[in-house]
Amino acid sequence: MLATMEKSWLGKLFSSAKETPLPAVVPDVNSTDPEVLFNRGLNFATGAGVAQDYAQALDCYHQAAEQNHGLAQFNLGMMYARGQGVARNDVESAAWFGRAARLGDAGGQYHMGRNCQRASMDGLPADAPEARIEAYKWFQLSAAQGYKDSEGAFAPLTFKMTRAEVADATHRVSEFVPTGALKPVPN
Numbered sequence: 001m002l003a004t005m006e007k008s009w010l011g012k013l014f015s016s017a018k019e020t021p022l023p024a025v026v027p028d029v030n031s032t033d034p035e036v037l038f039n040r041g042l043n044f045a046t047g048a049g050v051a052q053d054y055a056q057a058l059d060c061y062h063q064a065a066e067q068n069h070g071l072a073q074f075n076l077g078m079m080y081a082r083g084q085g086v087a088r089n090d091v092e093s094a095a096w097f098g099r100a101a102r103l104g105d106a107g108g109q110y111h112m113g114r115n116c117q118r119a120s121m122d123g124l125p126a127d128a129p130e131a132r133i134e135a136y137k138w139f140q141l142s143a144a145q146g147y148k149d150s151e152g153a154f155a156p157l158t159f160k161m162t163r164a165e166v167a168d169a170t171h172r173v174s175e176f177v178p179t180g181a182l183k184p185v186p187n
Helices: 009-013 034-046 054-065 070-082 089-105 105-122 127-142 163-175
Strands: none
Touching: 034 054, 034 070, 034 127, 054 070, 070 089, 089 105, 105 127, 127 163
């Protein structure tokens, strides 16, 4: 006699049986809410429920980003870096990554770290220590939030930094407060 076993959770996960989908929620196309705009941009960028349209995604992200939506700012940085819906523009990309980073977005912080690290190698030698300090700071802040690849990104920088520079970078990490956030009042 064969015993029948219920499917494991892994089997259920990859099972071909489809559940009844939830009804789609159509966001208000006239909404100025940054979260709604971000989600609409995400739909256009990925083609989820609409035809993929990077120019529309860029417009939605831009509207949300101007209202300090960190993920929209990060996504704008990525779109400018990749030339999606707009001509590739590294300066504009860095500006959006910077805005997202200062708001506390881990992806923006990681990409700011990469930009600073690149500047420390490609820029003027006199500017290299400051660029390494900033790169270290952004990588540390991103790593503290668990952002992929940022955990070990700052380690190679330390080989080119003095102890004083590492101490300065560590101090900057501890003093960082996202833009718009209130600093704690000392007792």
